[in-house]
Amino acid sequence: MECPSQTADFTFTDPVEACLRLLLLSPLGADARNLAFFPEDGDLADYCNGDRMRRVHAALPQGAAALTCTMFFDEINRDEKGFNTGDGAIVVGGFFRARARESTDAKVSFGTFPKLRFPASNRNLDRVKLFLKQLRHSQLNAIYDCFTRFNNRGGAVVQLQTGTPLYLARAVILAIYGDFPAARKITLTGSGCPQCFVPEDLFNVDNGKAAREPRTRRAMKKRKRTLLLLSTTGTTACKENADKRARREGVDLCVENGMLGVDNDKNWIFGAHPELDNVFQNMPQVSLHGMDEGLTSKLNLGCIEAVILELKEAPGKIKWSKAGVCRRIDRQVCAAMYSFDLNSEFKLSH
Numbered sequence: 428m429e430c431p432s433q434t435a436d437f438t439f440t441d442p443v444e445a446c447l448r449l450l451l452l453s454p455l456g457a458d459a460r461n462l463a464f465f466p467e468d469g470d471l472a473d474y475c476n477g478d479r480m481r482r483v484h485a486a487l488p489q490g491a492a493a494l495t496c497t498m499f500f501d502e503i504n505r506d507e508k509g510f511n512t513g514d515g516a517i518v519v520g521g522f523f524r525a526r527a528r529e530s531t532d533a534k535v536s537f538g539t540f541p542k543l544r545f546p547a548s549n550r551n552l553d554r555v556k557l558f559l560k561q562l563r564h565s566q567l568n569a570i571y572d573c574f575t576r577f578n579n580r581g582g583a584v585v586q587l588q589t590g591t592p593l594y595l596a597r598a599v600i601l602a603i604y605g606d607f608p609a610a611r612k613i614t615l616t617g618s619g620c621p622q623c624f625v626p627e628d629l630f631n632v633d634n635g636k637a638a639r640e641p642r643t644r645r646a647m648k649k650r651k652r653t654l655l656l657l658s659t660t661g662t663t664a665c666k667e668n669a670d671k672r673a674r675r676e677g678v679d680l681c682v683e684n685g686m687l688g689v690d691n692d693k694n695w696i697f698g699a700h701p702e703l704d705n706v707f708q709n710m711p712q713v714s715l716h717g718m719d720e721g722l723t724s725k726l727n728l729g730c731i732e733a734v735i736l737e738l739k740e741a742p743g744k745i746k747w748s749k750a751g752v753c754r755r756i757d758r759q760v761c762a763a764m765y766s767f768d769l770n771s772e773f774k775l776s777h
């Protein structure tokens with residue numbers, strides 16, 4: 428029996444406040460060696476080495492720092508015995524150095540998106556899907572507003588646990604991490620690449636520079652306008668064609684992205700450069716065609732083939748557990764990574 432509900436509540440902890448608490452109250456924040464507020468030269472081993480951090484700081488008043496963070500959105504399965512699954516959100520202090528960020532003291536789970544129950548017969552209705560998308564983006568917008576509020580107030584002057592006073596001029600989301608279904612719920616880019624307009628079926632071919640146009644607020648709005656015009660003013664065939672194109676290119680014609688921000692936003696949240704720092708470019712994707720076209724998928728396939736070979740060579744000796752295989756692949760990828768010098772063109776912040 429489904430119980431109709433009139434409202435959908437979403438309660439979450441203000442992620443900016445959570446970050447401040449991590450900085451000012453957690454044991455990690457008491458040790459200056461764990462903290463990095465300002466850009467540093469280095470081989471891109473940490474957030475403070477990246478170009479985004481440099482851009483953020485170049486735009487701040489002299490001496491001021493940013494309260495940086497990264498966010499993780501993922502589905503969590505709490506229990507097999509009747510608990511609901513839900514999408515969870517975690518915020519990690521970006522001012523902690525990489526080593527410190529591994530600690531649980533560096534992160535806070537600030538909310539879970541409540542799962543709304545619809546009867547099975549309604550779950551696949553277009554208007555139900557549309558409602559769920561709109562709901563999610565009003566929730567994401569509420570999260571985004573916490574940052575806007577802090578920045579509109581002009582930030583905060585705090586005293587670090589080490590005794591040093593620091594002016595945190597603004598709160599910044601350096602990156603949002605999500606696997607594919609979680610990422611596209613945030614970028615609203617459907618099956619297309621969250622960072623550029625390449626559709627899923629072209630991920631494994633060379634699309635040329637023109638096809639790799641990065642998604643930005645302006646580029647997305649422009650495509651949406653064109654596709655909406657095609658969709659609303661032409662014939663039925665024309666509309667179908669435009670809708671199909673919109674789905675392939677990952678441009679949502681119905682729902683406004685809750686983290687898109689506003690035009691000429693002086694109180695930017697994702698970074699100082701609207702073309703390089705936005706909800707799309709701050710969403711690093713490792714699983715798609717991000718490096719060279721097809722390179723990542725080839726690496727993945729190679730790893731799986733190597734694992735299968737290894738298992739075949741030692742039958743019975745290695746347990747065929749999913750976790751075991753994943754860990755084996757992780758080790759192989761790490762070994763492969765460390766055997767190459769980091770390409771200086773490779774940006775962690777991208």
Ligand SMILES: [Zn+2]
Nearest residue numbers: 620622623625
């Ligand atoms: Zn892409």
